[in-house]
Amino acid sequence: MNNKYKILLVEDEQNISTLVMTMLETAGYQVIPAGTCAMAKTLFISYCPDLVILDLGLPDMDGMTFLKEVRKNSLTPIIVLSARTNERDKVLALDSGANDYVTKPFGAAELLARIRSALRNCSHSADSGKLPGGRFSVQDLEILYDARQVFIKGREIKLTQTEYNIVALLSEHCGKMMTYSAIIKGVWGYPDEGSVKKLQVNMANIRKKFGVKPGEATYITNELGVGYRMNSD
Amino acid sequence: MKKKRHHLWKNIMIMAAVFLVASGSSIILQKTGVYEHITAIFIFAVFLTSILTDGYIYGIVSALVGTLAVNYAYTYPFYALNFRFQGNMVSAVVMMAIAVLTGMLTTQVKTHEAIKAESEKERMRANLLRAVSHDIRTPLTTIYGASTTLLESGDNYTKEQRIKILKGIQEDSDWLVRMVENLLSITRIDEGRIKIIKTPTVLDELIDSVMVKFHKRYPQQEVHLDLPEDIIVIPMDAILIEQVIFNLLENAVLHADGMTELILKVFVLGQQVVFEVSDDGCGIEKERLSGIFNGSYHLFEDKASSADSQKHNSGIGLSVCQTIIKAHDGVIAAENNAKGGAVFRFSLNREETSESE
Numbered sequence: 001m002n003n004k005y006k007i008l009l010v011e012d013e014q015n016i017s018t019l020v021m022t023m024l025e026t027a028g029y030q031v032i033p034a035g036t037c038a039m040a041k042t043l044f045i046s047y048c049p050d051l052v053i054l055d056l057g058l059p060d061m062d063g064m065t066f067l068k069e070v071r072k073n074s075l076t077p078i079i080v081l082s083a084r085t086n087e088r089d090k091v092l093a094l095d096s097g098a099n100d101y102v103t104k105p106f107g108a109a110e111l112l113a114r115i116r117s118a119l120r121n122c123s124h125s126a127d128s129g130k131l132p133g134g135r136f137s138v139q140d141l142e143i144l145y146d147a148r149q150v151f152i153k154g155r156e157i158k159l160t161q162t163e164y165n166i167v168a169l170l171s172e173h174c175g176k177m178m179t180y181s182a183i184i185k186g187v188w189g190y191p192d193e194g195s196v197k198k199l200q201v202n203m204a205n206i207r208k209k210f211g212v213k214p215g216e217a218t219y220i221t222n223e224l225g226v227g228y229r230m231n232s233d
Numbered sequence: 234m235k236k237k238r239h240h241l242w243k244n245i246m247i248m249a250a251v252f253l254v255a256s257g258s259s260i261i262l263q264k265t266g267v268y269e270h271i272t273a274i275f276i277f278a279v280f281l282t283s284i285l286t287d288g289y290i291y292g293i294v295s296a297l298v299g300t301l302a303v304n305y306a307y308t309y310p311f312y313a314l315n316f317r318f319q320g321n322m323v324s325a326v327v328m329m330a331i332a333v334l335t336g337m338l339t340t341q342v343k344t345h346e347a348i349k350a351e352s353e354k355e356r357m358r359a360n361l362l363r364a365v366s367h368d369i370r371t372p373l374t375t376i377y378g379a380s381t382t383l384l385e386s387g388d389n390y391t392k393e394q395r396i397k398i399l400k401g402i403q404e405d406s407d408w409l410v411r412m413v414e415n416l417l418s419i420t421r422i423d424e425g426r427i428k429i430i431k432t433p434t435v436l437d438e439l440i441d442s443v444m445v446k447f448h449k450r451y452p453q454q455e456v457h458l459d460l461p462e463d464i465i466v467i468p469m470d471a472i473l474i475e476q477v478i479f480n481l482l483e484n485a486v487l488h489a490d491g492m493t494e495l496i497l498k499v500f501v502l503g504q505q506v507v508f509e510v511s512d513d514g515c516g517i518e519k520e521r522l523s524g525i526f527n528g529s530y531h532l533f534e535d536k537a538s539s540a541d542s543q544k545h546n547s548g549i550g551l552s553v554c555q556t557i558i559k560a561h562d563g564v565i566a567a568e569n570n571a572k573g574g575a576v577f578r579f580s581l582n583r584e585e586t587s588e589s590e
Contacts, residue, residue, distance in 0.1 A: 085417065087472060105410055197433045201464050204437035214437060214458060215444020224434070224442040224471045 004030040005119060008049035010040040010066065011081070012059050016104075020053065020081075023108050029115075036060045044070060051119055056082040056093070064096060071097035077118040081106070087225035094179045094227065101177060101226075117175040117232045136171045138232060141210075141219050143171055152210055162187065163206050166199070167230075170220060175232035177223060203228060244286040248295050251282045256302065263306075272324040275299040279332050287343070289336030296332035300325040365549060369412065372405035407450075411483075415553045418476050422560050429560050431468035433584050436460065436499060436506070439471055443478045454486050459498040466584040467506055473557045474581070477565075480550040481510040481577045489514025489575060505580045513574040517567060525567050526555040554579070 007029045011017040021031045032047050034040035037060045044052070052070065056063035067078060080093045083104045090101045099118045102111055134145035142151040148164055150157045159167065169186045170178060178186075184195045203222065212218045221229045255278035259271045279299055283292030303324060379398045387395060422429060440460060447456065478497070485495050492514035499508050517525065551567075558565040558579045565579040 085414075105406070194433070197435065197466055200435035200438045201466075204435050204441075204464060207437065207441065214441040214460070215448050215456075217441070217445045222438055222441050222445070224438060224475060225432075 004028060005051065006030045006032060006047055006049040007115070008032045008034060008040065008044055008047065008052045010034045010037070010052065010058065010063065011055040012036065012057075013055070016055075020111070023111070024115075027112050037063065037066045040066055041069065044076075049076065051115060052076060052078045053115075054078055054080050054098075056080060056084060056089070064093065067093065067096050067098060079111075079114055079118055081111075090223070090226045091179050091181075094177055095181065099176050100229075120175060120232055136174070138171075138174060138230070139219060143168060157209050159206065159209065160202075163202050163209070166202055167206060170228060170230040174230045177221075177227055177229040179227040183227065240287065244291050247285045248282050248291045251278050251285070252295055252298065254278070255299070259302075259306075272303055275303050276324070276328055276331060279328050280335055283332050283335035284339050288340060289333060292332035292336040293329070296328040300328055365412070365416065368549060369409065372408050375405045376402050376409075412549065414476065415480070415549055418473055418553055419556060422473075422556060429470045429473065431470060431561070433466045433468050434471045434474075436465040436467060439467075439469075439474065439478075440497070440499070442471075443475050443482075446475070446479060447482050450483070451486055454495060456482065457494060457496045459496060459500075461499060461501055463501075465499075465501065465506060467581050468584055469561060469581060470557075474561070477554045477557050477579065478508065478510070480554050484550060484577070485510060485512040485514065485575070489516075491515055492574070501583065502580070504582055504585070506583045507578060507580045509576060509578045511570060511574060511576040513570070513572065516569045516573055517575050522567060522569070526551050526565065 007024055009017060009020055009024070009031050011020065011033070012035045017033055017035070021033060024031045032043050032049060034043050037058050040052075040054075040058075043049075054063050054067060058066075063080070063082075067080070070076065070078065077099045078097065079100045079102060080098045081102050081104065082089065082093075084090075085103045090103075093101055100114050102114055136143040136145065140153045142154075143149070144151075145168065148168075150159055150164065150167060165187045166183060169183060180196050180199060181191060184191050184199060187199075188195060203220070207214070207220070210219060212220075217231070219231060221231055223229070255274050259274055262271055262274070276299075279292060279296045282295040283289075286292065379402045383390075383395065383398055390398070437460070440458065444456065444458070447454075482495065482497065485492060489495075489512040492512045494513050496511045497509070498511070499506060501507075555565055558581075561581055563579055563581045565577070567575065567577050570576050
């Protein structure tokens with residue numbers, strides 16, 4: 001009887017598959033490998049994995065098809081692992097329901113961190129990072145949802161309404177990469193021509209107010225051209 | 234297909250416009266009672282049409298129409314076609330000849346120019362490929378050699394030695410990754426579209442993203458940032474500009490020997506935003522400075538220093554930078570600092586701020 005997290009690894013490249021499998025097994029996960037989309041579908045249904053690592057370029061069909069199919073009736077976290085580095089591909093995958101996107105080549109430490117983050121996020125999915133009383137806390141950052149207050153190291157940070165809405169939204173999806181359009185939809189409700197710019201301006205201000213220097217990525221990770229993620233540790 | 238149709242319409246419009254102007258001025262001349270220059274005006278119109286349009290056909294059509302118009306409306310007998318009158322025949326023949334000859338000439342010049350541009354592009358591509366293959370071979374040799382050594386006789390080495398060999402593999406594959414990224418950047422520009430897609434990007438977000446990547450790669454290297462206080466928006470392909478800044482910072486780390494301080498400064502100069510990467514290292518040799526952005530730097534280094542082949546070349550990185558900045562209609566330059574060390578500087582146009590948000 002084991003109590004390991006099950007990870008479905010969908011990857012056709014034998015070398016990478018072996019490498020990732022070794023990496024994951026060493027880190028204490030149970031790995032179910034699949035080389036094709038068809039196989040992945042069968043294994044997904046029969047094993048009910050806790051997380052899926054998905055390569056997009058598969059021999060029988062595009063990984064995106066599998067991603068969309070799974071998302072129809074399952075919230076299992078999916079991390080896309082792909083050689084496609086274009087922002088458009090990333091945005092497409094994230095908007096179709098992927099939780100995160102790791103580009104090849106990747107480091108072991110990075111992939112494992114993303115997996116931990118996705119699993120943690122899922123395990124208390126309804127109230128990810130949220131503590132009783134509508135409180136969110138990660139590192140030195142604390143959010144009181146009812147009072148709409150944000151603290152860093154116990155000191156209150158004065159945010160504008162929009163800035164607070166963005167921070168709150170990211171914290172509710174802590175650990176998940178949120179695309180520009182997802183954030184804009186959540187905060188402004190509708191996209192318009194300058195909304196990405198508006199979002200970026202707000203993010204720059206939030207970073208300044210948080211006292212984070214460019215390049216530190218302390219609380220929020222910025223993926224240029226794609227979106228933002230609140231770090232879960 | 235669409236483009237072709239667009240060209241067709243453009244040519245027809247040019248032809249029609251030139252013809253209308255010619256007819257208009259002819260009517261005015263006719264009203265004032267001057268007839269003898271009307272033929273000359275139409276000859277000039279045919280000539281213009283042949284130059285401005287593609288191929289022969291528009292020139293010939295305009296010559297035909299022009300002949301008929303001159304014959305019908307502007308020469309004796311007025312408002313009747315008459316080819317028995319000798320002068321009319323002569324002007325018709327002259328116009329046709331001009332149309333055909335000008336058409337031939339301009340077509341020839343245009344094809345010649347296209348061939349020249351194409352061969353220039355080919356030459357650059359060949360240079361780049363040659364430089365890249367050379368640069369790629371070095372780390373590949375290390376990776377191949379090191380992994381073979383470990384597989385075949387790994388047991389003979391101590392743990393420290395094995396880690397050292399593995400680190401070499403890691404470093405060189407890391408370098409290859411970045412090289413491939415640079416090449417991908419070029420294909421982003423070359424992908425058949427002449428213009429890159431620019432999106433308004435907030436400067437702070439750009440710098441943040443670059444610095445995260447840079448710290449990840451060079452955790453030891455501190456970068457002193459000097460950014461403007463205001464929010465600045467620049468239309469750009471952010472991924473490409475990120476690549477440029479990263480390349481410039483990395484160049485300093487790899488090539489500026491004796492560097493103690495690395496500065497990234499951004500400031501606004503009128504409608505332009507200037508990015509400046511400066512170090513206080515060894516600077517750039519004068520002979521290298523002139524060709525530093527176009528690969529000739531690379532050829533030079535081949536001859537000069539086979540000794541430091543360990544240190545990979547920056548020629549590709551810089552020519553990539555130049556390609557990217559040029560595609561943004563910006564300017565990039567390198568110079569030596571008066572106090573010592575090198576300065577790399579590029580400028581981009583900032584977003585025109587008509588509305589104040």
